[in-house]
């Protein structure tokens with residue numbers, strides 16, 4: 001075991017502060033990574049503030065961070081995919097049972113015995129797992145991703161969660177080329193959704209509550225932008241969408257988006273608001289519409305997404321921050337004031 005530097009929260013109402021955490025020594029299959037950048041996902045904030053208490057209560061102290069990119073510093077004797085010096089990525093998962101039907105189908109994100117990167121029971125050290133707001137992490141090589149060498153690393157980090165979470169449901173929905181696709185909320189997930197939908201050849205429409213994001217939405221690949229607070233704008237598009245991805249992190253009227261769908265249209269929820277949403281049966285019945293959920297993606301699909309980003313030159317638009325500004329970043333997330341993902345430069349942790 002060795003000590004790593006990290007930023008942790010001691011309770012739901014405490015700020016994140018500098019601390020040290022234990023990391024295990026590499027076992028046979030492990031890869032030790034020096035973390036270079038870690039994206040700031042809204043899930044980190046939900047977790048640090050125990051907003052998902054009823055589903056997965058947070059154990060304190062907690063160290064968030066599941067959009068990790070770095071360089072391999074050490075590998076176990078049985079590791080075949082990585083060697084010291086290689087770039088490596090880690091997303092929301094660090095282990096699963098490898099035997100359940102979901103794992104066998106490459107859907108580790110649905111494994112009932114998965115280990116999340118932070119906040120899950122730690123099988124090696126006891127306690128809970130600690131995430132990427134840290135200078136290093138040790139992960140089973142089966143959960144470590146290869147990172148294309150041609151991409152900017154600060155912008156790669158958010159692909160490990162925001163990227164795969166938007167890529168996976170869009171791929172699952174089939175060929176989106178020529179389809180009318182909506183992305184609700186232009187934040188970390190939303191802006192990646194726009195980039196992927198555009199790359200897949202869809203007619204992309206952004207729904208935003210922030211009129212000042214309109215130009216950015218168009219630059220990111222949207223064909224149209226709807227200001228969702230304008231009833232008039234919304235009415236014009238009612239019943240016309242094939243697919244909508246809802247990324248909103250807070251309570252909202254989902255029926256307003258369900259009724260945007262055409263016949264057999266689907267809206268997939270990836271946003272995870274604290275409180276249940278109220279769904280109108282009639283909004284679904286008329287039009288034979290469907291509502292689904294989706295959570296990150298499996299390891300093979302995450303690698304496919306990273307390779308796709310490498311060949312299409314796709315990265316997240318990031319504002320790079322030192323770790324010392326993480327609490328301020330959380331406040332800005334709550335105000336929808338981020339363009340479009342914070343990425344922590346972990347070199348800033350060296351001075352702690």
Ligand code: NAP
Pocket residue numbers: 040041042043044046161162165184185186187188189190207208209210213247248249250251252269270271272273294295296333334336337338340
């Ligand atoms: P984010 O960067 O904060 O973006 C959320 C966006 O939603 C905001 O930028 C804003 O966009 C819109 N929004 C926020 N509050 C709103 C409100 N009250 N009404 C309407 N729109 C609102 O967050 P994120 O990191 O993209 O994460 C979004 C959600 O997805 C979070 O709940 C997170 O936990 C969840 N998540 C789920 C998965 C999964 O696997 N399913 C993975 C990662 C994250 P506009 O300014 O454009 O309106």
Ligand code: ZN
Pocket residue numbers: 041042043044066161162
């Ligand atoms: Zn996330």
